[in-house]
Amino acid sequence: MRNSSKSGADLVQLMGAVANLPTGNALPILAEIQEALGRLIESGTTAVIDLGSIPFTGGDEKILQEILGDGEVNAVLNAMGESFVQETAIPGVWRVDHYDLQGKTQARFIEVTFIPDILRTQPEDALRGHEMLAERLNERTGANEKGG
Amino acid sequence: MPSSPLLPKLMKAHGVSRRSFLKYCASLTSLMALPPAMAPRVAYALETAPRPSVIWLSFQECTGCTEAITRSSAPSLEELIFDAISLDYHHTLQAASGAAAEHAREAAMKEHWGKYLVIVDGSIPLDEPGYSAIAGISNLDMLKETAEGAAAIVSVGTCAAYGGLPQANPNPTGAGAVSDIIKDKPIINVPGCPPIPMVMTAVLAHYLTFGIPDLDELGRPKAFFAESIHDRCYRRPFYDKGLFAEGFDDEGARAGWCLYKLGCKGPTTKSVCATVKWNDGTSFPIEAGHGCLGCTEPDFWDNGGFYKPLSAPAGNYRRVGQAAVIAGVAAGAGGAYLARKGKADALANHETVDAFTLEKEEKES
Numbered sequence: 001m002r003n004s005s006k007s008g009a010d011l012v013q014l015m016g017a018v019a020n021l022p023t024g025n026a027l028p029i030l031a032e033i034q035e036a037l038g039r040l041i042e043s044g045t046t047a048v049i050d051l052g053s054i055p056f057t058g059g060d061e062k063i064l065q066e067i068l069g070d071g072e073v074n075a076v077l078n079a080m081g082e083s084f085v086q087e088t089a090i091p092g093v094w095r096v097d098h099y100d101l102q103g104k105t106q107a108r109f110i111e112v113t114f115i116p117d118i119l120r121t122q123p124e125d126a127l128r129g130h131e132m133l134a135e136r137l138n139e140r141t142g143a144n145e146k147g148g
Numbered sequence: 149m150p151s152s153p154l155l156p157k158l159m160k161a162h163g164v165s166r167r168s169f170l171k172y173c174a175s176l177t178s179l180m181a182l183p184p185a186m187a188p189r190v191a192y193a194l195e196t197a198p199r200p201s202v203i204w205l206s207f208q209e210c211t212g213c214t215e216a217i218t219r220s221s222a223p224s225l226e227e228l229i230f231d232a233i234s235l236d237y238h239h240t241l242q243a244a245s246g247a248a249a250e251h252a253r254e255a256a257m258k259e260h261w262g263k264y265l266v267i268v269d270g271s272i273p274l275d276e277p278g279y280s281a282i283a284g285i286s287n288l289d290m291l292k293e294t295a296e297g298a299a300a301i302v303s304v305g306t307c308a309a310y311g312g313l314p315q316a317n318p319n320p321t322g323a324g325a326v327s328d329i330i331k332d333k334p335i336i337n338v339p340g341c342p343p344i345p346m347v348m349t350a351v352l353a354h355y356l357t358f359g360i361p362d363l364d365e366l367g368r369p370k371a372f373f374a375e376s377i378h379d380r381c382y383r384r385p386f387y388d389k390g391l392f393a394e395g396f397d398d399e400g401a402r403a404g405w406c407l408y409k410l411g412c413k414g415p416t417t418k419s420v421c422a423t424v425k426w427n428d429g430t431s432f433p434i435e436a437g438h439g440c441l442g443c444t445e446p447d448f449w450d451n452g453g454f455y456k457p458l459s460a461p462a463g464n465y466r467r468v469g470q471a472a473v474i475a476g477v478a479a480g481a482g483g484a485y486l487a488r489k490g491k492a493d494a495l496a497n498h499e500t501v502d503a504f505t506l507e508k509e510e511k512e513s
Contacts, residue, residue: 021404023382048184052423055380079168098175104428107175109184118174122166 022059030067036112037092051108085116179350181371193357201260203253203294204238207287208280208314209270213305214240216342250283261297268326271307271314275322300334306443309337316449334360337367341443344424347372377440378414380422411455412439419444
């Protein structure tokens with residue numbers, strides 16, 4: 001083996017480091033966010049930026065995180081895998097990261113909005129909730145009647 | 149059943165919440181390279197899409213494409229979408245065989261005439277149709293017969309899309325692509341050896357939701373084949389700075405420099421490998437340290453050698469788009485002519501290559 005001077009673990013680490021070099025795409029994205037935030041304030045127009053559609057490495061993520069920071073809201077969804085919905089330190093700018101059941105990334109978005117839609121209860125789910133609650137109450141009252 | 153939307157019922161049966169569905173639609177919209185604002189339309193279309201009948205034909209192929217698409221690692225909405233299609237014939241996956249299997253194909257064709265979707269993997273031998281046959285029916289006859297009543301055809305993998313490996317120098321069977329034979333149906337080419345499973349899923353989802361996607365000049369969905377791997381490659385900054393690995397174990401290779409000089413075909417290969425990646429988004433060949441082979445492009449086996457830089461002369465194999473095919477005389481005859489011509493050229497130009505030559509070229513480059 002010609003590469004025996006480097007252990008396998010070193011090489012893996014090196015490849016990881018290379019894959020995480022910033023591409024220079026963080027600053028243009030931040031400029032886009034700035035513009036979108038202006039539109040949100042002026043007209044209430046929301047915007048979604050898909051971070052999966054451009055080369056965006058760990059290094060770029062770091063720059064984004066350094067500038068946007070952590071905000072007041074941090075929500076975890078359990079919907080076919082976890083999703084993290086976090087408001088950044090820039091109010092109105094949210095990170096929405098979707099993962100599948102194995103914890104693998106499905107999609108990464110920046111949402112410029114007052115509240116990301118995915119956090120709201122969906123009317124169809126509320127309807128199902130209404131039915132479920134009725135069933136549970138029926139079971140409880142039925143059990144009480146039997147017991148009583 | 150075929151006309152009733154199945155997805156809402158399946159979601160309810162599996163206890164999938166509307167929120168989970170919206171999350172899936174957001175991810176799918178991202179995967180289909182549609183603007184994020186389209187997610188609600190994707191959701192609406194998926195919920196109301198009718199269940200199509202699908203006939204999957206496997207010809208001269210290695211089953212790699214089927215292997216790839218069935219490697220969905222966990223129960224997911226993607227699987228539900230596959231449940232939402234009615235896969236009426238797939239001789240590798242179905243339990244029935246022989247006459248019973250062929251009967252299933254004929255029955256599906258009769259019932260859904262004009263509406264079913266045909267998926268093809270593998271190329272079709274045109275020199276002598278008997279080279280590859282299923283239940284005594286040649287691939288050529290089966291394709292023509294099945295395509296006649298199809299709404300559209302999806303050519304999955306480079307073999308079905310452009311001839312692929314079976315067509316490689318010296319093309320012993322005179323292999324041709326689906327588009328060499330079928331001229332009167334919409335054909336979506338999803339090349340790759342194999343294609344990225346998520347891309348295959350997304351193309352099917354696109355067909356279910358919005359119909360035939362926008363295609364490029366090689367019949368590939370633009371959402372996945374509009375940009376070169378090079379454009380989206382994380383090693384691109386090294387190319388721009390002129391930093392190249394010269395060998396697979398040199399300083400440059402270890403520092404992750406551009407693999408152009410080691411034969412990477414990223415600059416001429418269109419695919420989303422660099423962003424969607426493989427094995428559930430783990431990596432892609434260039435990230436693993438090997439140049440792109442260009443497997444989503446026609447004639448990729450014969451385009452001058454995997455380890456020769458793109459700037460090296462590539463011989464006369466390169467096929468420019470489908471122009472060559474369109475110039476062919478008539479449907480099957482045109483394809484057969486091209487296949488024969490390719491074979492004769494290949495025999496005349498045939499060069500033998502052994503491991504020693506490759507090693508030598510690697511050192512010299």
